[in-house]
Amino acid sequence: MALVTMKSLLEKAKQGHYAVGAFNACNLENAICVFESARQTQSPVIIQLHGSEVIYSKGQPLIDAIISLGDQYREIDYAIHLDHGESFAEATKCVRLGFSSVMYDGSSLPFEENVAITKQVVEMAHAVGVTVEGELGAIGNTEFGESNGPATLTDPAEAKEFCERTGIDCLAASFGTAHGLYKSDPKLDFDRVAALSELTGLPIVMHGGTGVPEADIKKAISLGVAKINFSTILRKSFLDDMKEYLNQNPDDLMVMDIFNAGNKGMIKAIVNAINMCGSNNKM
Incomplete structure (x- = not known):
């Protein structure tokens, strides 16, 4: 089927008791890694771009390339998603570019x-x-020392009202995860996840999937999480393998060789994330 709405992917995931991994891509190399990982695992995937990644990639050329790649991976269902959209204008721009899903993040605003x-x-x-x-x-964001104290966590009753009044298709909620690399295992509030899922009736989205223990990921999925975002671990894995290759081959000036080494690291990270989400063999 190729490009589909994220809603269709998440509804199937929620019914099937697995989650779909959402992987940030800022260039063609990243997108190839996501598609190749999806093919290896026979998993649906979400390719997402933060607004800064849309700007970096010049927008339309990368979206066109992703859709063209999708034609080569026709057995894979995928969505193209805006991650942490900051305004109505940005969301509208991405819809016009060909995104099949957008996020508007107004969490810092009054309710x-x-x-x-x-x-x-x-x-x-x-x-x-x-x-x-x-x-x-x-x-929160571990890179900036932000933590998730009780005051920052999503209130289930308020979330129910928010979802009913806005008509959103899925809810990104705060229940103990954070963006970036954790210094210690995060402490997820599973009772909150269960309440959010029950009261809203929507697929719950986990941001900050990098570094969350597999057991916690599986438990969160069992309670209603249907989308899990991975970004930091992809970039780290790409850079780690690329650096290792450069150290071993300091005279290699072939950019394809250097990038390919990083791609292998990123693919390993994506495949591992897909397996933790339980979406492998769901195509």
């Missing part, structure tokens, strides 16, 4: 303002069949 803008994004995106992910609660 009513977050509801109002998210609802606008939903109305715009749903009019053309595009999935919308919304966020409520503050997901």
Whole structure:
């Protein structure tokens, strides 16, 4: 089927008690790694770009390349998703570029303002069949020392109201994970995950999948998490393998060889994430 809406992927995942991995890609090399990993594992995947990655890649050329690649991996269902969209204008731009899903992150705004803008994004995106992910609660960032204290975690009752009033298709929630590399294992609030899933009835999204123990990932999936984001581990694995190759081959000036070494590391990381999500052999 190739390019599909993220909603269709997550509905199948929730029913099948697995999660779909969402992998950030800022260039063609990254996208190839995601597709190749999906083929090896026969898994659906979500290729996502943060707004900064859209700018870096010049937007349309990379989206066109991803869709062209998808034609070569026709057995794989995939979505193209905007990660942490910062405005209605950015979400609209990405819909026009060909994204099949967008996220609007108004989590730093007052509740009513977050509801109002998210609802606008939903109305715009749903009019053309595009999935919308919304966020409520503050997901931390280990790279900047942000933690997830009780005040930043998503309140299930508030999440129910947020989802009902906005009409989003899936909810990014804060329940103990953070972006970046953890210094110690994160402490996930599984009771909160269960309550969020039960009250909203929507697929729950886990941001900050890098470094979350496999047992915790599987438990979160069993409680309603259907999408898990991975980014930091992909970049780290790519750079680690590329650096090792350069150390062993300091005179190699073939960029293809150097990038290919990094690609192998990234593919290993993606395959591992897919297996933890339980989406392998779901095509």
